[in-house]
Amino acid sequence: MxxxxxxxxxxxxxxxxxxxxVAFYSSFASQKSLQDSIGQSSVFVANEMLVxxxxxxxxxxxxxxxxxxxxxxxxxxxxxxREFDAMEAPSVYMDRMDKVWTASAKGELSPSVxxxxxxxxxQELRSQFLTHFETKLGAQIVDKFILTNRYGATVAALGASxxxxxxxxxxxxxAKESGSCAGDVELDEESGQPVIPLAVPVTDAxxxxxxxxxxxxxxxxxxxxxxxxxxxxxxxxxxxxTIDGKLIYATKAYRFMEDASTKAYFRNIKGDSGSFVSVDxxxxxxxxxxxxxxxxxxxxxxxxxxxxxxxxxxxxPSFALRNNIILASGFLFVLGIIVALLISRSITRPVAxxxxxxxxxTRGNLSRVIExxxxxELAMLARSxxxxxxxxxxxxxxxxxxxxxxxxxxxxKRSEEDSLGISLEHMLExxxxxxxxxxxxxxxxxxxxxxxxxxxxxxASNSSETAAAVSQTTTTIEEVKQTAHLSNEKAKQMAxxxxxxxxxxxxxxxxxxxxxxxxxxxxxxxxxxxxSITRLSGQSASIGEITMTVSGLADQSNLLxxxxxxxxxxxxxxxxxxxxxxxxxxxxxEQSKRATAQVRSILAEIQKATSGAVMAxxxxxxxxxxxxxxxxxxxxxxxxxxxxxxxxxxxAAQIAASSEQQLVGMxxxxxxxxxxxxxxxxxxxxxxxxxxxxQNLHGVGQKMKxxxxxxxx
Amino acid sequence: MxxxxxxxxxxxxxxxxKHALSLAGVERVExxxxxxPLPEAPHVFIGxxxxxxxxxPVLSMRRRLHLPERGVKAxxxxxxxxxxxxxxxxxxxxxxxxxxxxxSDFTSADALSEGLGCVAGAxxxxxxxxxxxxxxxxxxxxxxxxxxxx
Numbered sequence: 112m113x114x115x116x117x118x119x120x121x122x123x124x125x126x127x128x129x130x131x132x133v134a135f136y137s138s139f140a141s142q143k144s145l146q147d148s149i150g151q152s153s154v155f156v157a158n159e160m161l162v163x164x165x166x167x168x169x170x171x172x173x174x175x176x177x178x179x180x181x182x183x184x185x186x187x188x189x190x191x192x193r194e195f196d197a198m199e200a201p202s203v204y205m206d207r208m209d210k211v212w213t214a215s216a217k218g219e220l221s222p223s224v225x226x227x228x229x230x231x232x233x234q235e236l237r238s239q240f241l242t243h244f245e246t247k248l249g250a251q252i253v254d255k256f257i258l259t260n261r262y263g264a265t266v267a268a269l270g271a272s273x274x275x276x277x278x279x280x281x282x283x284x285x286a287k288e289s290g291s292c293a294g295d296v297e298l299d300e301e302s303g304q305p306v307i308p309l310a311v312p313v314t315d316a317x318x319x320x321x322x323x324x325x326x327x328x329x330x331x332x333x334x335x336x337x338x339x340x341x342x343x344x345x346x347x348x349x350x351x352x353t354i355d356g357k358l359i360y361a362t363k364a365y366r367f368m369e370d371a372s373t374k375a376y377f378r379n380i381k382g383d384s385g386s387f388v389s390v391d392x393x394x395x396x397x398x399x400x401x402x403x404x405x406x407x408x409x410x411x412x413x414x415x416x417x418x419x420x421x422x423x424x425x426x427x428p429s430f431a432l433r434n435n436i437i438l439a440s441g442f443l444f445v446l447g448i449i450v451a452l453l454i455s456r457s458i459t460r461p462v463a464x465x466x467x468x469x470x471x472x473t474r475g476n477l478s479r480v481i482e483x484x485x486x487x488e489l490a491m492l493a494r495s496x497x498x499x500x501x502x503x504x505x506x507x508x509x510x511x512x513x514x515x516x517x518x519x520x521x522x523x524k525r526s527e528e529d530s531l532g533i534s535l536e537h538m539l540e541x542x543x544x545x546x547x548x549x550x551x552x553x554x555x556x557x558x559x560x561x562x563x564x565x566x567x568x569x570x571a572s573n574s575s576e577t578a579a580a581v582s583q584t585t586t587t588i589e590e591v592k593q594t595a596h597l598s599n600e601k602a603k604q605m606a607x608x609x610x611x612x613x614x615x616x617x618x619x620x621x622x623x624x625x626x627x628x629x630x631x632x633x634x635x636x637x638x639x640x641x642x643s644i645t646r647l648s649g650q651s652a653s654i655g656e657i658t659m660t661v662s663g664l665a666d667q668s669n670l671l672x673x674x675x676x677x678x679x680x681x682x683x684x685x686x687x688x689x690x691x692x693x694x695x696x697x698x699x700x701e702q703s704k705r706a707t708a709q710v711r712s713i714l715a716e717i718q719k720a721t722s723g724a725v726m727a728x729x730x731x732x733x734x735x736x737x738x739x740x741x742x743x744x745x746x747x748x749x750x751x752x753x754x755x756x757x758x759x760x761x762x763a764a765q766i767a768a769s770s771e772q773q774l775v776g777m778x779x780x781x782x783x784x785x786x787x788x789x790x791x792x793x794x795x796x797x798x799x800x801x802x803x804x805x806q807n808l809h810g811v812g813q814k815m816k817x818x819x820x821x822x823x824x
Numbered sequence: 825m826x827x828x829x830x831x832x833x834x835x836x837x838x839x840x841x842k843h844a845l846s847l848a849g850v851e852r853v854e855x856x857x858x859x860x861p862l863p864e865a866p867h868v869f870i871g872x873x874x875x876x877x878x879x880x881p882v883l884s885m886r887r888r889l890h891l892p893e894r895g896v897k898a899x900x901x902x903x904x905x906x907x908x909x910x911x912x913x914x915x916x917x918x919x920x921x922x923x924x925x926x927x928s929d930f931t932s933a934d935a936l937s938e939g940l941g942c943v944a945g946a947x948x949x950x951x952x953x954x955x956x957x958x959x960x961x962x963x964x965x966x967x968x969x970x971x972x973x974x
């Protein structure tokens with residue numbers, strides 16, 4: 112309500128503001144155009160002042176050209192020229208003279224200087240220029256007058272001069288080259304006045320250069336004559352500067368050649384002419400400026416003239432207009448606010464009542480009664496509002512019945528455009544259908560939840576078992592790992608042993624070779640022994656034969672002895688001695704016999720021993736052969752054994768390597784198993800939570816089923 | 825034959841026993857030689873041998889003394905004896921030699937026992953007790969007869 116009133120007031124004020132803005136804009140526009148027009152006129156004025164100055168200077172040049180052509184001047188210059196032409200070194204002379212003149216300026220008046228300044232010509236010229244203008248214009252305009260010959264040496268001079276020679280000066284040379292010209296303003300040291308130097312060449316009868324007139328005229332007299340003629344406003348001020356901002360002249364207090372290039376009125380200068388507003392001396396000032404134009408054949412002085420007027424002075428009418436507009440705007444504002452307040456009150460009151468009722472409806476309160484007065488659009492709005500309130504009460508009752516679970520209620524559609532009614536109808540249909548679906552779904556959900564609950568319990572117990580199994584497996588794997596460690600150690604030991612065995616086998620091979628050699632030697636010795644024994648046997652046989660012979664002889668001797676004994680016994684006493692001899696012989700024969708018997712028995716022993724030796728030798732030989740054979744076999748066996756052992760060693764090394772890899776693998780398996788174990792434990796935890804969730808789900812399913820059964824269809 | 829004739833005996837061995845003959849009947853001794861069998865001769869004769877050109881019947885003392893039979897060996901001895909009737913060869917195992925025999929050492933067979941056959945008696949010598957055979961009683965009547973027929 113307040114916003115509406117504020118809007119109305121705001122609208123009024125906006126309208127007023129726009130009007131006031133237009134008024135202000137026109138005030139500013141008029142001020143601007145006034146400023147422009149004054150600025151422009153000031154530019155014209157500035158331009159005109161400059162033209163006046165140039166014209167005055169040009170007049171002077173023209174005048175000097177007229178005077179310079181007189182017969183007297185020409186004659187005197189020619190005379191001096193001839194005098195100088197005759198000199199061997201005029202330049203040296205001029206330098207010497209120049210020093211004399213400089214010295215004379217300091218006080219010592221030299222006769223040569225007096226000769227020139229006091230010459231007839233000088234007197235003539237003095238009367239023509241200085242005296243003439245002083246009496247005519249009432250002021251000393253010409254500050255200094257010098258006449259030089261062709262060489263630049265002074266021929267005649269008016270006024271104080273500290274210089275004799277001029278051919279070195281820029282202005283003298285420029286005038287000699289291109290005719291009469293003016294130099295820039297400068298301060299004359301002798302008079303302390305700003306002066307403008309002018310140079311005008313003198314020509315002879317043939318028109319060629321023969322001398323130069325140099326004149327310094329007072330700048331002030333030229334400028335004041337041009338400026339004084341202009342004074343429009345009280346605050347008007349004029350400034351004249353060189354192009355690089357050195358102050359030449361000002362209507363206010365100034366110093367000659369003061370640097371004004373940093374001042375606001377000089378910094379804003381752009382182009383040949385224009386105007387601008389800038390603060391000068393604490394006051395807003397309208398400045399207009401112009402660059403010096405030429406005058407006829409004269410190129411003009413390189414100067415800039417700036418005219419300044421106080422803005423308050425110049426724009427006074429415009430400011431008065433603005434003040435009036437401000438006063439009128441204030442009055443309009445007050446009036447506008449009063450009117451806006453009155454209008455807004457008549458509209459906002461009934462709207463506020465409606466707004467309150469609508470706010471109550473928004474809060475859900477449909478019981479507030481609105482009073483209806485009048486016949487305008489707001490009354491009609493209130494009536495429609497009442498109808499809407501009634502319709503909403505009907506819908507509320509309808510919703511109340513649905514809320515109580517009665518889905519048999521019929522929808523009340525007030526028109527084909529009754530989107531709320533249609534929506535309620537759709538809602539009712541959807542609610543019926545969804546309730547049916549929810550009932551079905553709840554049944555299914557309850558059953559599924561029950562099944563899930565059962566499965567989850569089963570799963571939980573399974574996962575517990577799995578975790579236990581995993582734990583066991585982890586332990587087993589740890590044991591297997593230990594075993595793998597052990598087997599790895601064993602494999603390393605085995606590889607070591609295999610290497611040692613290989614070395615031993617190598618040693619065995621060497622031993623077998625040595626054995627074979629030894630057996631070979633034994634065989635040779637056995638052969639020798641066999642031969643020896645065979646020889647021995649032969650010799651034994653020979654001995655046997657000899658023994659037999661001896662035995663035979665013994666037998667014969669015995670026989671003879673016995674027979675002799677018999678004969679001796681028979682012979683009686685005579686044969687007694689013989690019988691003793693026979694007895695002796697018999698005894699010897701018997702001893703012989705016994706000896707041979709002994710020899711025979713020894714021989715038999717020898718023979719027996721020999722045959723035993725032969726047999727033993729044969730057996731030895733056979734044994735040696737056997738040994739040889741066995742050594743060969745042993746050699747083969749050891750060779751193959753060495754080969755096998757080498758293979759075994761390689762195998763053992765491979766086993767050791769494999770075992771190492773297996774060990775690494777086992778470590779990885781153990782780590783993996785540990786991860787599985789952790790995961791399994793987490794799985795058990797998860798399953799426990801899942802079980803809890805399933806239990807909750809089961810409860811929810813049951814509850815939902817009960818809730819849905821409350822609906823009547 | 826009597827012992828006092830010579831006073832010496834020839835001692836010989838057959839088997840375990842030692843025997844002796846009176847040296848009076850002993851002609852000589854020989855080494856064993858090849859014996860040629862005599863088929864018709866009495867049992868105690870094992871054959872005949874040639875001794876210096878004479879053929880003599882060989883009597884085996886083993887058979888005579890009823891000792892176990894064994895063939896003639898090279899080491900055996902042959903004693904050539906001369907009885908009153910004839911000359912024969914005796915095969916003995918070994919001849920010990922000639923021994924003196926004193927009368928005091930002699931014991932007559934009659935003093936020993938009756939019916940001892942050819943044994944005349946026993947005498948004690950350095951070789952121990954030896955039986956002394958009587959050559960005359962060596963052969964029985966039938967043996968003598970059989971020899972005569974040859």
